[in-house]
C-alpha cells in the first residue's frame with residue numbers, strides 16, 4: 001500500500017476486512033512517517049520509491065491510499081508503468097450492485113452504496129457511506145467524500161471532488177477539476193474547475209490545480 005496518512009489507515013482496514021490480499025508493506029514518501037505503526041504494519045520509507053521497494057520485496061500490486069486526486073493519479077500511473085496491478089478494494093459492508101462497471105484501482109469504502117448502471121472509471125474513490133445512485137458516471141480519479149449523495153444519472157468529471165454530505169440532484173453534471181463543498185446542495189451543473197458551496201450551491205472560487 002502506498003500512503004500512510006489517515007486515508008491509508010482506512011484503506012488498509014478495508015483491505016484486511018476483504019481478506020483477499022495480503023499486505024506486505026506500507027510505503028510512504030514522507031521520511032517522517034517511517035517507522036510509524038499503521039494498524040499493525042510498520043511504515044517504510046524508500047528514497048528510491050517504488051522501484052527500490054520492488055528490489056526488496058515480492059509483491060503483485062499496490063493500493064494507492066492517497067486522498068488528493070492529483071497525487072493519487074500520479075501514483076496510480078506509476079504503479080501501472082512499473083507493470084504492477086493498481087489494487088482496488090470494496091469494503092465488505094459496501095453495497096455494490098453486480099450491474100456496475102468498475103475500473104482499475106477503484107476504492108469503495110465502508111457503508112457506501114453503488115446502484116445499477118453506474119460506471120466508475122479508474123482510480124475513483126467512493127468514501128465512507130457515500131451513495132452513488134443509478135446510471136451515474138464517475139470520471140477517472142474523482143473522489144466522492146463521506147456521506148455525499150449522488151442521485152440518479154449524475155456525471156462527475158475527472159479529478160472532481162464532491163464534499164462530505166453534499167447532495168447532487170438528478171441529471172446534474174459536475175465538470176472535471178471542480179470541487180463541491182461539504183454540505184452543498186447542487187441544483188445546477190457545476191462548471192469546469194470551479195469551487196461551489198452552500199444551499200443551493202453557488203460558485204465561491206476556482207480550483208487552481210490541474211494534473212497536467
Ligand SMILES: CC(C)(COP(=O)(O)OP(=O)(O)OC[C@H]1O[C@@H](n2cnc3c(N)ncnc32)[C@H](O)[C@@H]1OP(=O)(O)O)[C@@H](O)C(=O)NCCC(=O)NCCS
Nearest residue numbers: 145146163164179180181182183184195196197198204205
Ligand atoms: C468548499 C471548500 C473546498 C472550500 O475550501 P477553501 O477554498 O479553503 O475555502 P475557505 O475555507 O477559505 O472558505 C471560503 C469561504 O467559503 C465559505 N465556505 C467554505 N466551505 C464551505 C461550505 N462547505 N459550505 C458553505 N460555505 C463554505 C467559508 O465560510 C468562507 O466564507 P467567507 O469568505 O464569507 O468567510 C471546503 O471548505 C470544503 O467544504 N471541503 C470539503 C472537505 C471534505 O468534505 N473533506 C472530506 C475529507 S474525507
